[in-house]
Amino acid sequence: MQVLTPDSASWQLAPDTRPLPMSILFAILFYLATLVFVVGLLYRIGVYTRTPAPLKIPTTPAPTTTGGVVLRMAREVLFFESLFKSNLWTWGLGMLFHASLALVLLRHLRYFTEPVWAWVAFIQPFGKYAGITLLLGAAGLWARRLFVERIRYISTPSDHLMLALFFVIAISGLMMTFVAHPDVVAVKGYFLGLMSFNWQALPSSAGLYVHLLMVAALLMIFPISKLLHAPGVFFSPSRNQTDNPREKRHIAAWAKQLESES
Amino acid sequence: MADIAAPAYRIIPIIPALKPGAMEGVRSFVANEKIQEAIGFPGQLVEDWHDRAIARMGELLGKYRSLKVYMDACVHCGACSDKCHYFIGTQDPKNMPVARQDLMRSVYRRYFTLPGKLFPKLVGARDLTREVLDEWYTYFYQCSECRRCSVFCPYGIDTAEVTMAAREILDSVGYGQKYSNEIIGKVHKIGNNLGLPGPALKDTLEGLEEDVKEDTGFDVRFPLDVKGAEVLLITPSADFFAEPHIDGLIGYAKVFHATGTSWTLSSMASEAGNFGMFIGNYEQLRKVALRIREAALELGVKRIVVGECGHAWRVAYSFWNTLTGVGEGADPNDRFAQMLQKQLDHRYRQPSHVCEFTWDMIQDERLTFDKSANDKYIITFHDSCNVARGSSMGGYPGGQFDIPRNIIKAVANHFVEMSPETTHEKTFCCGGGGGLLTDDLLDLRVKGSLPRMEVLQQVADEQGVNFMACICAICKAQFTKIMPIYGFDRRMVGGVHQLVSNAIKLGNK
Numbered sequence: 001m002q003v004l005t006p007d008s009a010s011w012q013l014a015p016d017t018r019p020l021p022m023s024i025l026f027a028i029l030f031y032l033a034t035l036v037f038v039v040g041l042l043y044r045i046g047v048y049t050r051t052p053a054p055l056k057i058p059t060t061p062a063p064t065t066t067g068g069v070v071l072r073m074a075r076e077v078l079f080f081e082s083l084f085k086s087n088l089w090t091w092g093l094g095m096l097f098h099a100s101l102a103l104v105l106l107r108h109l110r111y112f113t114e115p116v117w118a119w120v121a122f123i124q125p126f127g128k129y130a131g132i133t134l135l136l137g138a139a140g141l142w143a144r145r146l147f148v149e150r151i152r153y154i155s156t157p158s159d160h161l162m163l164a165l166f167f168v169i170a171i172s173g174l175m176m177t178f179v180a181h182p183d184v185v186a187v188k189g190y191f192l193g194l195m196s197f198n199w200q201a202l203p204s205s206a207g208l209y210v211h212l213l214m215v216a217a218l219l220m221i222f223p224i225s226k227l228l229h230a231p232g233v234f235f236s237p238s239r240n241q242t243d244n245p246r247e248k249r250h251i252a253a254w255a256k257q258l259e260s261e262s
Numbered sequence: 263m264a265d266i267a268a269p270a271y272r273i274i275p276i277i278p279a280l281k282p283g284a285m286e287g288v289r290s291f292v293a294n295e296k297i298q299e300a301i302g303f304p305g306q307l308v309e310d311w312h313d314r315a316i317a318r319m320g321e322l323l324g325k326y327r328s329l330k331v332y333m334d335a336c337v338h339c340g341a342c343s344d345k346c347h348y349f350i351g352t353q354d355p356k357n358m359p360v361a362r363q364d365l366m367r368s369v370y371r372r373y374f375t376l377p378g379k380l381f382p383k384l385v386g387a388r389d390l391t392r393e394v395l396d397e398w399y400t401y402f403y404q405c406s407e408c409r410r411c412s413v414f415c416p417y418g419i420d421t422a423e424v425t426m427a428a429r430e431i432l433d434s435v436g437y438g439q440k441y442s443n444e445i446i447g448k449v450h451k452i453g454n455n456l457g458l459p460g461p462a463l464k465d466t467l468e469g470l471e472e473d474v475k476e477d478t479g480f481d482v483r484f485p486l487d488v489k490g491a492e493v494l495l496i497t498p499s500a501d502f503f504a505e506p507h508i509d510g511l512i513g514y515a516k517v518f519h520a521t522g523t524s525w526t527l528s529s530m531a532s533e534a535g536n537f538g539m540f541i542g543n544y545e546q547l548r549k550v551a552l553r554i555r556e557a558a559l560e561l562g563v564k565r566i567v568v569g570e571c572g573h574a575w576r577v578a579y580s581f582w583n584t585l586t587g588v589g590e591g592a593d594p595n596d597r598f599a600q601m602l603q604k605q606l607d608h609r610y611r612q613p614s615h616v617c618e619f620t621w622d623m624i625q626d627e628r629l630t631f632d633k634s635a636n637d638k639y640i641i642t643f644h645d646s647c648n649v650a651r652g653s654s655m656g657g658y659p660g661g662q663f664d665i666p667r668n669i670i671k672a673v674a675n676h677f678v679e680m681s682p683e684t685t686h687e688k689t690f691c692c693g694g695g696g697g698l699l700t701d702d703l704l705d706l707r708v709k710g711s712l713p714r715m716e717v718l719q720q721v722a723d724e725q726g727v728n729f730m731a732c733i734c735a736i737c738k739a740q741f742t743k744i745m746p747i748y749g750f751d752r753r754m755v756g757g758v759h760q761l762v763s764n765a766i767k768l769g770n771k
């Protein structure tokens with residue numbers, strides 16, 4: 001299925017062979033990054049969950065039932081409904097970027113599952129090209145940031161760096177898919193090994209190193225950056241509250257306290 | 263302020279180029295010591311304002327999920343950047359909603375996030391300096407908390423919530439706004455925003471009874487403090503004497519008269535407005551609202567109906583149940599709320615908007631109209647943003663748009679819509695809401711009304727519109743002030759119940 005370069009063939013090590021320094025470094029890095037990602041994200045979600053929303057502030061017109069709110073949220077998350085109302089360019093580019101990202105991420109499941117699930121196998125060819133559309137989407141968003149005066153004004157260096165990070169990840173990924181193929185079987189073995197604490201060797205490939213390094217960086221940045229918009233959207237009171245303030249009394253614990261004081 | 267002129271209409275409403283700093287000099291008057299202390303805030307900027315501001319910010323981040331999530335979630339996509347009427351009218355980039363939020367977000371990042379602590383420049387984090395504090399004061403008092411930006415943000419980030427938090431922090435360190443805080447003081451002391459004492463209110467209402475008698479020949483009553491009345495009407499105090507507001511009040515009274523509803527006003531709660539919301543202070547918001555609870559309990563009314571006022575209806579509809587128990591569905595062991603909810607008649611929505619009341623009566627065929635009385639008007643409707651985006655009517659999403667329009671169509675023959683990009687939930691603020699209806703901000707108010715005036719001009723030119731109805735006391739006051747600057751007649755604006763008043767038949771039910 002994949003072309004094995006002579007270079008990568010030499011990395012087909014027996015399980016009992018000790019992995020080389022790079023393999024160890026990346027193993028540590030990925031354990032660390034995963035830990036930061038999971039713990040950081042859970043912590044954030046915990047904070048959002050614990051912080052009360054004392055007043056009913058859905059942006060109306062808003063659904064009056066929980067089912068309606070679920071639908072509203074689904075439309076926001078799957079189709080970026082509000083963004084669609086707002087700006088078709090940003091919506092189109094954003095959809096392209098995120099849909100591609102979703103496909104690319106799902107495609108990567110093949111590195112973590114054995115045997116590969118049928119639907120993951122099915123999306124492989126699409127996922128391959130999603131890498132290109134991901135890049136196009138990100139490029140379009142970046143162009144907006146650079147050339148639209150208002151958006152340039154609000155951009156911080158980190159906004160540009162974030163896009164740069166996706167660029168590097170996408171380009172290094174595409175290079176491996178279409179140009180210099182590393183030994184993906186070994187890569188898979190490496191990640192399956194990480195997951196079962198049975199370390200394997202990682203093929204040596206500059207492209208792969210860059211790709212993995214940036215992905216680890218992304219994982220660690222996630223819980224402390226604007227990428228929190230992904231969990232955040234589910235906690236946004238203006239979107240997730242039912243519009244029934246007259247029918248049901250809504251009161252936060254700290255606000256209830258005021259009633260016993262007075 | 264003779265030099266204040268209306269900005270030119272945009273030929274095609276393109277997004278304006280940026281003019282950095284255009285509005286940095288426009289600041290509303292700062293509250294003096296007396297005003298601040300009257301409502302429990304420090305009289306002037308405290309010595310340790312920096313530490314106290316950061317501490318207060320931390321506290322708010324823990325109390326309001328909205329603030330916490332909104333500080334984190336923004337991706338700087340810019341979708342909201344051209345949606346604010348103040349940005350459109352002033353071109354000042356700091357009036358872009360996201361830039362307004364960033365005034366606070368930059369400080370949040372510096373003091374409450376790891377990247378901001380380590381690499382402030384990288385993530386646009388800043389120390390809270392005196393300049394930053396002043397900038398907060400300037401630009402957080404250039405936001406009318408209209409929530410238009412939140413409609414368009416993919417995460418619903420509501421700049422109004424950020425503005426409220428910023429004003430709350432400013433107040434807590436002794437840096438308050440004269441206009442809002444003075445008014446809140448008046449409510450506590452006298453019972454309404456305009457400082458109209460009970461006896462004066464009584465006189466006014468008696469005068470109104472005489473006027474209406476003269477006008478119509480009918481004994482339409484304006485009862486005050488009547489115990490055991492069925493309906494307690496809570497209305498913005500501007501309705502008692504400002505033009506065109508008063509014509510709306512006459513309209514409500516005629517509706518109550520024609521339907522034989524027993525009703526009363528209250529001298530204790532002679533104000534529907536609640537500026538506590540504008541300054542984002544929960545305690546003030548609650549304290550102002552509690553007067554209504556007290557009045558309802560004391561008068562023993564069965565229903566509470568709210569007059570035409572945008573932010574007041576948001577507070578009533580969305581917050582009263584929380585703040586005061588006016589509503590239903592309280593926990594059985596929630597004694598505070600149950601005390602009132604047991605008294606109210608739950609066959610009706612509590613509270614009801616006066617438009618809901620009138621529309622119900624129209625549907626029950628308990629009102630009749632002579633529509634031709636409004637034939638001199640070609641009418642359009644300005645959705646007041648607090649009604650449009652912060653409340654509802656009729657118990658279904660969008661009722662707040664249909665019901666006032668239904669009433670207008672029931673009482674008048676000529677109704678025209680303005681551009682759909684500027685109505686319903688996309689409506690533009692009149693430019694004077696959120697604690698900005700003060701002459702020291704007239705420049706901002708004129709500029710902020712540009713997008714509304716543009717589309718009004720369009721329907722005036724193309725369809726001959728000569729009356730713009732709305733259901734907000736602040737909108738009415740703002741429009742009567744700024745419309746002449748745009749070359750319109752100030753009498754072009756009025757309430758929905760002014761139109762009801764014109765057409766209603768009092769004789770036969």
Ligand code: HEM
Nearest residue numbers: 076077080083093094097141162163227230233337339416
């Ligand atoms: C619940 C899932 C998610 C939703 C609803 C969502 C939605 C959005 C929306 C509406 C935007 C603004 C438009 C745009 O610039 O594309 C955006 C921006 C962005 N999203 Fe997401 N997103 C989600 C998950 C993610 C994830 C998992 C990532 C990355 C791992 C991500 C990365 C980004 C980035 C980098 C931007 C900024 C693009 C720019 O700088 O212009 N998103 N997201």
Ligand code: SF4
Nearest residue numbers: 346405406408409411
């Ligand atoms: S709430 Fe209204 S006034 Fe404030 S930033 Fe948003 S659009 Fe502008």
Ligand code: SF4
Nearest residue numbers: 336337339340342415
């Ligand atoms: S639309 Fe929302 S996420 Fe986008 S810049 Fe504005 S506030 Fe931030």
Ligand code: SF4
Nearest residue numbers: 572646647692695736
């Ligand atoms: S005054 Fe009217 S238009 Fe302006 S913010 Fe209030 S409700 Fe909205």
